[in-house]
Amino acid sequence: MTLLASPLESIESAVIWLLVVFSVATWGLALLKAVQFGRLKAQDRKFHKRFWAASSLDSAAELSETQPGAAARVAQAGYAAIQVGEAPQANDLSQAINHQDRLERALRQQIVRERRSLETGLAVVASIGSTSPFIGLFGTVWGIMEALKGISAAGSASLETVAGPIGAALVATGVGIAVAVPAVLVYNYFLRRLKLTAADLDDFAHDFYSLAQKKLVPRADPPDRAQGCGPGQRNKSEGGVLIWPSPRKTATRC
Numbered sequence: 590m591t592l593l594a595s596p597l598e599s600i601e602s603a604v605i606w607l608l609v610v611f612s613v614a615t616w617g618l619a620l621l622k623a624v625q626f627g628r629l630k631a632q633d634r635k636f637h638k639r640f641w642a643a644s645s646l647d648s649a650a651e652l653s654e655t656q657p658g659a660a661a662r663v664a665q666a667g668y669a670a671i672q673v674g675e676a677p678q679a680n681d682l683s684q685a686i687n688h689q690d691r692l693e694r695a696l697r698q699q700i701v702r703e704r705r706s707l708e709t710g711l712a713v714v715a716s717i718g719s720t721s722p723f724i725g726l727f728g729t730v731w732g733i734m735e736a737l738k739g740i741s742a743a744g745s746a747s748l749e750t751v752a753g754p755i756g757a758a759l760v761a762t763g764v765g766i767a768v769a770v771p772a773v774l775v776y777n778y779f780l781r782r783l784k785l786t787a788a789d790l791d792d793f794a795h796d797f798y799s800l801a802q803k804k805l806v807p808r809a810d811p812p813d814r815a816q817g818c819g820p821g822q823r824n825k826s827e828g829g830v831l832i833w834p835s836p837r838k839t840a841t842r843c
Contacts, residue, residue: 609764629786636656663793667696670696671801699794700787703790721765721766721769725766728758
């Protein structure tokens, strides 16, 4: 059996060709992921620099609409969640969610979307790394079975008769290991890059959440509503100016 014989010639040849396809897929995905992570890192670095140089959160949000990258999309999702509270009142459930809860959920969901996008292809590499040795071993076992049948038919167990077929069968195991090792290394490397990117997005989302509090606090529900008082039940000062009731007097005033 030659190393790259026709895949229809024998099971061993089919196994080796399958492993070659796996190897090409591994290195192709490694190249694509390297480009993806490298481009994303450059985009996020550029966006962070411009975001923190902005004069206000509104101008930073406008900047995020024109900038690519995961961090820019997280900022867009967060600012969109803030804008829901500024829209006219509507009879839908989006208005019933607390502003801070809505913002936190929007940021978290966008980070999950970015993580899923970065995880694309890693499952394939992990599967190749975990199954290639066993596929190669299957080809070796099948090759040894065929070699033993040939030896039995020849009626000779000399070294020349045994070494050739069994040595050719062992090639499948070697190819399987050669395919699996790079796949495992590629998977571990990009899994580490994924975790670092997700951690950076978490840090940015936390900073964005802190900045957004300045926009959310002025629109927070009045204290009297939190205690169940109607909007027309606020206390009046002696000058006729509406003031919020004291928390200790809210129950008696309402």
